[in-house]
């Protein structure tokens with residue numbers, strides 16, 4: 330009997346060790362893969378990175394010069410999409426989480442939001458073209474592209490904001506309402522300040538997503554080649570992911586611009602990375618401030 | 623004359639009945655302890671007294687609860703006024719993300735009091751009432767999160783007192799605190815009894831014995847026994863009560 334138990338225990342231990350081993354190996358493999366991809370792009374692209382590369386217009390059929398207008402275009406698009414998606418998404422999430430009662434309406438809205446998040450981005454592009462470019466007459470423009478990208482990340486903003494609000498302990502709401510505060514006072518003065526550092530995470534995720542998307546800007550804003558900066562939101566613009574696509578597949582001299590393509594990819598990654606760091610710093614700073622005031 | 627009076631109260635979360643036919647009355651300026659094993663409905667009952675359960679979707683209450691002889695579940699009840707009259711303190715200290723001063727001033731501000739002098743006076747009085755003044759008087763502008771857990775809890779009590787309620791509900795107010803902070807809060811309860819009617823949920827039997835005048839024992843959503851604390855702890859009438867307080871279950 331006793332030896333049988335021992336055997337069983339040993340068997341359990343072995344299978345547990347094997348399982349742990351596999352999980353550990355997989356997680357290291359993922360990290361390694363990430364580094365390989367990064368290293369690959371850095372090695373291939375670092376040679377073209379220079380001050381000129383990031384500040385000059387493209388020249389010689391995009392085989393020479395820089396990618397300045399694409400960088401500016403992407404920053405404009407990120408900004409435009411956030412100006413739209415952030416307030417709309419946060420307000421929608423507040424409404425959903427703080428005001429709508431549990432029930433089938435809420436379930437349907439939730440399901441729709443989730444479905445929206447699963448719609449392929451090219452479909453957003455098509456929709457944006459039809460609505461913003463044609464119907465509303467914005468033409469190919471930063472406005473149309475920004476709104477399209479904004480729609481695309483709206484579900485991300487809504488979902489992360491909702492999660493952040495849900496994470497705020499119910500007793501904070503009860504305490505505030507218990508003191509005779511209104512629902513809006515409770516939400517704006519107590520719940521939001523507590524949730525805000527986490528809400529910023531939604532912003533981080535969205536910025537990364539927006540700056541890398543190609544399909545939604547394809548028919549709404551992106552210019553193949555436009556050696557000048559946009560001067561208003563009704564202008565077309567170049568954008569990094571699309572520029573990358575162009576010089577990698579249909580440029581005037583693909584072989585010659587190969588290194589520039591990797592350079593562009595590197596800059597794109599850097600932008601995402603920097604925005605993440607920035608947003609993280611903001612989140613930390615704000616987290617401290619929440620405790621202070 | 624009872625300050626709080628519940629008559630045949632049933633309460634449902636969706637289809638699940640959490641409280642069965644609770645009739646329980648409390649006199650003014652007394653401390654009533656609610657005891658019973660986890661999940662027996664103590665918090666649910668407490669939240670009925672300031673209509674906090676209204677915030678939980680798909681709930682239903684039957685029976686009636688009277689405070690100062692007024693049914694608080696009538697259609698025309700002003701819930702804001704009710705909640706101002708019935709303050710609440712929670713299990714985990716939950717100061718707002720504001721300064722120590724603003725935490726206590728919050729209830730006054732949201733109720734439209736703007737006079738700086740009145741606010742300051744009430745803030746100081748309330749902080750003094752919870753015996754926290756000496757510890758915080760030099761850092762009123764500091765974040766409430768910088769206080770220790772016990773201080774935070776006393777601040778939360780001060781926050782509740784600032785709007786001058788007459789009833790104070792406390793849901794396991796010391797369960798997250800160390801023994802010294804706990805005894806400070808218990809002393810405080812003794813002090814506050816003179817001015818407030820206090821209902822305290824606790825799963826600490828000694829605490830119930832120390833702070834309360836009357837004790838109600840809840841079990842599986844039912845009120846099993848309600849009597850003077852002394853009686854409950856020395857000669858309970860019902861076997862279940864005895865089993866619980868002697869630690870045989872729960």
Ligand SMILES: Nc1ncnc2c1ncn2[C@@H]1O[C@H](COP(=O)(O)OP(=O)(O)O)[C@@H](O)[C@H]1O
Pocket residue numbers: 635640658659660661662663664665666667678
């Ligand atoms: N928000 C809620 N939704 C659904 N059921 C709940 C909720 N809160 C409490 N309950 C249930 O009601 C019963 C009583 O809970 P509670 O009043 O918190 O007990 P206690 O405070 O005595 O531990 C438990 O069975 C619990 O699961």
Ligand SMILES: [Mg+2]
Pocket residue numbers: 664665666793823
């Ligand atoms: Mg409880």
